[in-house]
Amino acid sequence: xxxxxxxxxxxxxxxxxxxxxxxxxxxxxxxxxxxxxxxxxxxxxxxxxxxxxxxxxxxxxxxxxxxxxxxxxxxxxxxxxxxxxxxxxxxxxxxxxxxxxxxxxxxxxxxxxxxxxxxxxxxxxxxxxxxxxxxxxxxxxxxxxxxxxxxxxxxxxxxxxxxxxxxxxxxxxxxxxxxxxxxxxxxxxxxxxxxxxxxxxxxxxxxxxxxxxxxxxxxxxxxxxxxxxxxxxxxxxxxxxxxxxxxxxxxxxxxxxxxxxxxxxxxxxxxxxxxxxxxxxxxxxxxxxxxxxxxxxxxxxxxxxxxxxxxxxxxxxxxxxxxxxxxxxxxxxxxxxxxxxxxxxxxxxxxxxxxxxxxxxxxxxxxxxxxxxxxxxxxxxxxxxxxxxxxxxxxxxxxxxxxxxxxxxxxxxxxxx
Amino acid sequence: xxxxxxxxxxxxxxxxxxxxxxxxxxxxxxxxxxxxxxxxxxxxxxxxxxxxxxxxxxxxxxxxxxxxxxxxxxxxxxxxxxxxxxxxxxxxxxxxxxxxxxxxxxxxxxxxxxxxxxxxxxxxxxxxxxxxxxxxxxxxxxxxxxxxxxxxxxxxxxxxxxxxxxxxxxxxxxxxxxxxxxxxxxxxxxxxxxxxxxxxxxxxxxxxxxxxxxxxxxxxxxxxxxxxxxxxxxxxxxxxxxxxxxxxxxxxxxxxxxxxxxxxxxxxxxxxxxxxxxxxxxxxxxxxxxxxxxxxxxxxxxxxxxxxxxxxxxxxxxxxxxxxxxxxxxxxxxxxxxxxxxxxxxxxxxxxxxxxxxxxxxxxxxxxxxxxxxxxxxxxxxxxxxxxxxxxxxxxxxxxxxxxxxxxxxxxxxxxxxxxxxxxxxxxxxxxxxxxxxxxxxxxxxxxxxxxxxxxxxxxxxxxxxxxxxxxxxxxxxxxxxxxxxxxxx
Numbered sequence: 022x023x024x025x026x027x028x029x030x031x032x033x034x035x036x037x038x039x040x041x042x043x044x045x046x047x048x049x050x051x052x053x054x055x056x057x058x059x060x061x062x063x064x065x066x067x068x069x070x071x072x073x074x075x076x077x078x079x080x081x082x083x084x085x086x087x088x089x090x091x092x093x094x095x096x097x098x099x100x101x102x103x104x105x106x107x108x109x110x111x112x113x114x115x116x117x118x119x120x121x122x123x124x125x126x127x128x129x130x131x132x133x134x135x136x137x138x139x140x141x142x143x144x145x146x147x148x149x150x151x152x153x154x155x156x157x158x159x160x161x162x163x164x165x166x167x168x169x170x171x172x173x174x175x176x177x178x179x180x181x182x183x184x185x186x187x188x189x190x191x192x193x194x195x196x197x198x199x200x201x202x203x204x205x206x207x208x209x210x211x212x213x214x215x216x217x218x219x220x221x222x223x224x225x226x227x228x229x230x231x232x233x234x235x236x237x238x239x240x241x242x243x244x245x246x247x248x249x250x251x252x253x254x255x256x257x258x259x260x261x262x263x264x265x266x267x268x269x270x271x272x273x274x275x276x277x278x279x280x281x282x283x284x285x286x287x288x289x290x291x292x293x294x295x296x297x298x299x300x301x302x303x304x305x306x307x308x309x310x311x312x313x314x315x316x317x318x319x320x321x322x323x324x325x326x327x328x329x330x331x332x333x334x335x336x337x338x339x340x341x342x343x344x345x346x347x348x349x350x351x352x353x354x355x356x357x358x359x360x361x362x363x364x365x366x367x368x369x370x371x372x373x374x375x376x377x378x379x380x381x382x383x384x385x386x387x388x389x390x391x392x393x394x395x396x397x398x399x400x401x402x403x404x405x406x407x408x409x410x411x412x413x414x415x416x417x418x419x420x421x422x423x424x425x426x427x428x429x430x431x432x433x434x435x436x437x438x
Numbered sequence: 439x440x441x442x443x444x445x446x447x448x449x450x451x452x453x454x455x456x457x458x459x460x461x462x463x464x465x466x467x468x469x470x471x472x473x474x475x476x477x478x479x480x481x482x483x484x485x486x487x488x489x490x491x492x493x494x495x496x497x498x499x500x501x502x503x504x505x506x507x508x509x510x511x512x513x514x515x516x517x518x519x520x521x522x523x524x525x526x527x528x529x530x531x532x533x534x535x536x537x538x539x540x541x542x543x544x545x546x547x548x549x550x551x552x553x554x555x556x557x558x559x560x561x562x563x564x565x566x567x568x569x570x571x572x573x574x575x576x577x578x579x580x581x582x583x584x585x586x587x588x589x590x591x592x593x594x595x596x597x598x599x600x601x602x603x604x605x606x607x608x609x610x611x612x613x614x615x616x617x618x619x620x621x622x623x624x625x626x627x628x629x630x631x632x633x634x635x636x637x638x639x640x641x642x643x644x645x646x647x648x649x650x651x652x653x654x655x656x657x658x659x660x661x662x663x664x665x666x667x668x669x670x671x672x673x674x675x676x677x678x679x680x681x682x683x684x685x686x687x688x689x690x691x692x693x694x695x696x697x698x699x700x701x702x703x704x705x706x707x708x709x710x711x712x713x714x715x716x717x718x719x720x721x722x723x724x725x726x727x728x729x730x731x732x733x734x735x736x737x738x739x740x741x742x743x744x745x746x747x748x749x750x751x752x753x754x755x756x757x758x759x760x761x762x763x764x765x766x767x768x769x770x771x772x773x774x775x776x777x778x779x780x781x782x783x784x785x786x787x788x789x790x791x792x793x794x795x796x797x798x799x800x801x802x803x804x805x806x807x808x809x810x811x812x813x814x815x816x817x818x819x820x821x822x823x824x825x826x827x828x829x830x831x832x833x834x835x836x837x838x839x840x841x842x843x844x845x846x847x848x849x850x851x852x853x854x855x856x857x858x859x860x861x862x863x864x865x866x867x868x869x870x871x872x873x874x875x876x877x878x879x880x881x882x883x884x885x886x887x888x889x890x891x892x893x894x895x896x897x898x899x900x901x902x903x904x905x906x907x908x909x910x911x912x913x914x915x916x917x918x919x920x921x922x923x924x925x926x927x928x
Contacts, residue, residue: 102790176881182786184818185855186593186642189882193638214688243662270730318629322548350629385611385623386631410633412622422884435632
């Protein structure tokens, strides 16, 4: 069996660029064969999963073919006793979670649009949700990977055991690489048990500084929320803490937190069941709203300064909203584009302010803003990635080693890679 | 290249290094070189041509440039506690010891960050922030002596990585020197720096991609409470069933460690602990918020009893808890009390295979006429079989090494790995070709080439067959001998 390319049409377009060919392999060997054929013809290809993060990055500079992973959608192996699952790239997160839930387990990853987002896409785009506070980014949950290189060679890294330091860490290296180093064809994830209980405590009417202070106070009190996010409400924020685990532990933590917040005179709500689901659904709606979305990263202690830096962008968008992840040092802005020039200016100002950061200059990268979705009018004025990363030359060398002809999603990635 | 400049001699190179770093930081006296001949894996020794002790990033840049011009291979070395020969010198090469670079540069508790030089001892990071209620999570057994730079190279774990992850989950940024002498900052420390996750390529690369001169680590708050229990079992079968039962109940212990009869005997001999003579023992930590931990501990103890625990002990106080952990952490060295020589192996198996694999190890050991003590991180299936032997008996050392190899193959066959935390280094490069295929290894080598195209850093380690960078390997063609069924792929 082989996956014969078909003629592509508008539904196959990537950020407005329509390819000539579309390929939908159903197995990893078929995907490898397809990539070998593309290599032989020198054709450029972009990999597409559920399309939920297709707006991340720049449009491909060259696009002859798209490779859809939707038919690569099997669970290859689920070992509940070992808490691992091996899946093909195209399975949706929701379908995977349903299969795992039957065994009392889950993938502790809660990206937006789980009914469409695919395992491979989430890995390639480094997508995340509020539980990242406890379980870390996708790289902390990926333990093995099968990738297909630009030349069609199939390579594996990692394995099926959580603890494994044999060889270079190809699986983590591919996390967030947006299909520019190879096709993420299969992924092995570590799993976690489904919690017995869940509770959310919210506190409204906080400033950004108060959000950070409340988060720090809870952590200093040795509470361990699995998710912690602040949702913009008017000029302030509603901060939501989610606890998961065994019944007694969840109840005690929620009670302790609600008690200490109430003693400070705050308006506290304890949510369970549908009310709890509703507040986290609002989190999803806020971060996913509009046609402009941005993700700012910064030193967590600089949350208030970061919010100051992002307010003009929020204000430049229609229905602009902010979502803060105060422990991660991440803020999300979403809204509708009104005036592209004003938005582009606000983005540039925010980048300058975030890069300055708070306190003494530090080595490494502190304070960036990435556009995760934007209409063409804004893209024409603002680079989605911002200034090139400091290790750009090394990143280019890595790209050349794995994709010497620059055929995998050329131009999509940071620094024009 | 337009002209082939003659390469400087070793003497000339040493003079240049002395001029750049100061003569006292360049060692060539055979007596001074002795300590650098091996790392923690002492049976493989190679004398380096020279040992260099840089004191700063600038020093590292200078020495890398000099070495590159001379074609002098460089082997980075932390505290030398590695157990896979990763810091073993390369014949005729230099060892770069980062032990002088041991300043804690910045403690930023507001953000939970510690910026340190690579020679800083693992435990000293935790000590520096303990007063404020913070710690650095990865806790290899050698944490009192091993260095952060070495931890980065090896992606070190430890007993508590089951819950808290490995070094790779705690490194936020690294400043490194590449083999072309350039200084590059990799990663954050803020989240999601745009671009490739180059830290993923660095951490666990065993000194093959760069020399680390600065690292920013993530600090964690100490959990509210930690509850520990020690349980004994008739055999590793029941202990293995207890581990599986605890995990199946949805419990994520902070650590869950297993020892078999021989390991218990050794730990008792070394520490004087009053542990009974039993077939197996478990030591488990649960940590986190109080109510959660009390619930989880009680539940885990119930499960251990139901699985056939003979006795469950709960430490009365922190001192007794520390003593229990001392028994576990001293088990490697303690084996020296019951055997004149021993090999420390490191392999990983799926957790559900523990009981079966241990029985198989016992069978392999009996067939080799040797004893194996087992101490391991049961929660993540990371085995540390200790192969006991007497080097004075002719042939016994070779038999022990062969048995160690058989155990690694057993791990691979069981769907696991040849190393969970000690690394591949010099010792296990040959087994890489059994765990990975040629295309897997060739892809990893391409990553190495992106960082170190000159293959100047730690050559000959990790990969069974070195590849020249820039070489475009053709498609795989079976060797004629292989087609004839005479040889396996090597």
